[in-house]
Amino acid sequence: MTTAPEAPAKDAAAAAVVPSYVRDSWWTPASGTDSTARGAGAEVRDASTGELLAVVNADGLDLAGMVEYGRTVGQAELGKFTIHERALKLKELAQFLNGHREELYELSYKTGATKIDSMVDIDGGIGVLFTFGSKGRRELPNTNVIVEGPMETLSRDGSFVGEHIYTRIPGVAVQINAFNFPVWGMLEKFAPAFVAGVPTIVKPATPTGYVTEAMVRLMVASGILPAGSIQLISGSARSLLDELDYRDLVSFTGSASTANLLKSHDNVVHGGVRFTSETDSLNAAILGPDAVKGTPEFDAFIKSVVTEMTVKAGQKCTAIRRTIVPAELVDDVVAAIGARVTERVVVGDPRAEGVTMGALASVDQLNDVRDAVQSLVDAGGRIAFGSLDAPEVVTASGEKAVVADGAFMSPIVLTWEDALAPALHGTEAFGPVSSVVGYSSLKEAVNLAAMGSGSLVASVCTNDPSTAQYLVTEIAAHHGRVLVLNREDAKTSTGHGSPVPHLVHGGPGRAGGGEELGGVRSVKHHMQRTAVQGSPNMLTAVTGVWHTGADRNLADPADPSTHPFRKSLETLRIGDAMRSELREVSLEEITKFANETGDTFYAHTDAEAARAAGVFPGIVAHGYLLVSWAAGLFVSPEPGPVLLNYGLENLRFLKPVPAGDSIRVTLTAKEITPRVTDEYGEVRWDAVLTNQDDELIANYDVLTLVAKVWPGQQAPQHTVGQAL
Known part of the structure; x- marks a missing residue:
């Protein structure tokens, strides 16, 4: 057994200072107004050799200014984009960072991490960006308001309703990270905050913070992130919580003892600072x-x-x-x-x-x-x-x-x-x-x-x-x-x-009680859930989603151009609707459908058995027959802006339809989601089937892809309010 020679000494005063990124500029104590000796601060050494790599020093850093910059510039700049647009920026950023992994690996080796370790940290972190870039566009609306759950009717006549919405918190997300994952630990918190539209202040652990700094430097150099999206504290930030209030969020990863100390801060206990932690875990x-x-x-x-x-x-x-x-x-x-x-x-x-x-x-x-x-x-x-x-x-x-x-x-x-x-x-x-x-x-x-x-x-x-x-x-x-x-x-x-970004990362009790990651759950973690009450028209205006009972712009049956299926996204508006004529249901058609599909369930073929069941008046139409007829009643058959139907959601059959009854469909543009990168968008339609007595038969959502523009159409003049 031999002993390796000691690494050559390096004077701390000559070592590089790991900079902070403050108000969209790089900062060290020597460049600040409160000049501090370069050699002061914590020393950072190569984990394998003991070689002095750098010193970390945040003395004189304007923490209050960082928080204010995030709340003002960061909030304003991120707010210029929708959820989908921010998610696309994450994807673009991930693609950029993928081309710079090797230089990060070289730094990561100095932390004691092997190539596999570095891939878990660096590639895993970049993978989180890709995941949230995808989930943000697939699972969230192309707006800055997320509707949660169904509308609740709060009055008999439906004029007063309520529901829950999510909007981003108005402050900053302070992310205090552990030393073991200097890249993934940052990006797994940054990604959902960014999609939500909340600016980040990163505080990495000192021993490996130089790797975090290199990643932030690349993120900034990409030119992809809006101003104020991210700031970095390299060094101590003991008084940071003094600058926070109920508008802000702290997400901490580290020891339980430190988490408990932070949770006991007056601004957390009495000031309403949101605090979540991921701590020791056996x-x-x-x-x-x-x-x-x-x-x-x-x-x-x-x-x-x-x-x-x-x-x-x-x-x-x-x-x-x-x-x-x-x-x-x-x-x-x-x-x-x-x-x-x-x-x-x-x-x-x-x-x-x-x-x-x-x-x-x-x-x-x-x-x-x-x-x-x-x-x-x-x-x-x-x-x-x-x-x-x-x-x-x-x-x-x-x-x-x-x-x-x-x-x-x-x-x-x-x-x-x-x-x-x-x-x-x-x-x-x-x-x-x-x-x-x-x-x-x-x-x-x-x-x-x-x-x-x-x-x-x-x-x-x-x-x-x-x-x-x-x-x-x-x-x-x-x-x-x-x-x-x-x-x-x-x-x-x-x-x-291996936590995955799709599922919750966190745990109860000693583990801190937090939930990091978890797909869109972690995006909503950076948002406030609010109960909104009002009329259907007002909730439609607030959310950009049509609510039952709100005004409709019904098509003129005599003018085919007013049919909502003849409108591109350029001309279609929330609340555009059509109401079909009645279509009578005959026993012959029910029998034919049963024979051709093989769906010979007794309620569609045996009147005596149907009545004996106690829930049917006799032979009734198949639910799927009614849905098929409904499509025939609302579809505009000629080629047009509606490119395809890609599904139904929330389908419920509420009342049986016997032979001799009639049905009609009312179709309303409920939600319009343009795709940022495509020449079409998604339109969710509210479909309601009623009988000749206007009794509700079935309701569901129809999902279509609709072209953004269509030859020969011209967008109408409208106000911002009408555009909603």
């Missing part, structure tokens, strides 16, 4: 009784545990800290983990060929993890695999040595005689460390998992459906996410420790 993985050695589930479980111990050197808030297995399998599991680590894990400088696990982020972090492991040992844990001694690692030159200034650590597996030891379920060693503990029954496994007092994620590994059903339903309330792993998804699963 996540669990449970091996089912059926998943014995030799099964695909056992192999998948071992692979998952080792992956979570070694990716990012175990520095993941989602890593498996507690490996809960049948008591009789503890020795098999420990041996299998040790064998896989020995066979596949190479610890060293991530720039060296063949290295699969790099250093921890800093020597301070290494010391913290070692101290945590020692406290676990003192509390009854036993190191069954690995060692706290400084390991011999692969250096950048390819040689093996103990690197005195490197933050390297061997993977460690602990076992416990006392499965209920408080330290096992209460102390997190935030590194390549996991404890294996045995259970004697599924109920005991559930209790052990719950002793983490709330976690971000748990895995259940079994091929027995009843075991999966019991474990998942019993532990779900203690976790933000549960992965069920078996032979069917072992190869396709994103893994225990």
Whole structure:
């Protein structure tokens, strides 16, 4: 065993200062009005070599000015775009950043991250931008008001109604991030805030904040983001919460102790600052009784545990800290983990060929993890695999040595005689460390998992459906996410420790109680839900969505050009409508439809059985026959702006229609969503079927694609209010 030479010293005063991005300009203490020595501040070192890389110093930074700039310039500039337009900017930004990943990888290596680690962080972060760029356009309206849920009728005559809407919060989103994911940790918060239209102030952790700064620099250099969209604090921001109020939001990732300190700030407790956190989490993985050695589930479980111990050197808030297995399998599991680590894990400088696990982020972090492991040992844990001694690692030159200034650590597996030891379920060693503990029954496994007092994620590994059903339903309330792993998804699963932007990332209790990501849920997290009450016409004006009872602009049957299907998006307006003539329903047509479709359900073919059922007056028309007739009543058959029908939603049949009755359809333009990048948009139509007595028969939404312009049409003159 050899010892690698120490890295050449560098004077802190000569080291570069990691800049902040403030009011759309780059800033360091030397460029501010309160000049500070360049060498002051926290030192940042290469995690593998100990080389001094930079200093981080935010002394003199105008935090109040940053907040005000976000609330004014950032809000105004982001508000010039719709949700769809902002989502498209995210997609454009992701495409730009994809071309700059290699330069970010080079920086990421200095944090101790391997190429795979860096891909999880950098590619994963860019992938979040792509996801929200897509979901923002597919699942949200092309406006800045989101309607949630159906309209509630609050008066008998329908003149007073209410519903819920979302609008963006009027302040800034302050995002305080942990050191382990300097890119993904920022982008997973930035993306939903940007789609919502809320400006971001990023505060990364000091040890790896220089990687965040490089990403922000690229984002700014792209020229894609509106002014004030993002600001960056490199260094301490202790008084930042002093500048916030109820208009603002703080999203924190880090230790529970720091989260509790921030949550106790007067502006959070009494000032209404919105606060969400994602904190310490002693996540669990449970091996089912059926998943014995030799099964695909056992192999998948071992692979998952080792992956979570070694990716990012175990520095993941989602890593498996507690490996809960049948008591009789503890020795098999420990041996299998040790064998896989020995066979596949190479610890060293991530720039060296063949290295699969790099250093921890800093020597301070290494010391913290070692101290945590020692406290676990003192509390009854036993190191069954690995060692706290400084390991011999692969250096950048390819040689093996103990690197005195490197933050390297061997993977460690602990076992416990006392499965209920408080330290096992209460102390997190935030590194390549996991404890294996045995259970004697599924109920005991559930209790052990719950002793983490709330976690971000748990895995259940079994091929027995009843075991999966019991474990998942019993532990779900203690976790933000549960992965069920078996032979069917072992190869396709994103893994225990990989949050995906489509689903919630967060957890109850000790995990902080927050919900980051989660698709459009996380966009709405940056918005205020408000109950709006008024007349149908007023709610139509507020939301841009036609409400039942609001005015309609009915087409003139004598003038085909007024039919709403003859109007392009350039001429179509919310509330444009047509009302058809009555169409009589005959027994012959019902019988013919039944015979031709094979739908010979008794209500359409047997009058005696239909009446005996007590819900039909006799033979009645098929619901789908009525919907088909309705299309014939409202469709304008000639080629025109309506390009195609791509579906129906919310279809309900409310009253049976017997032979001899008649139906008519009233079709109203309910919602118009132009597609920013296409020559057409989506139009949602309110379709209502009534009978000859104006009784409601059925209602549903018709979804169509409509051209933005159509030859020979000219947009009418209208006011802004009318355009809604």
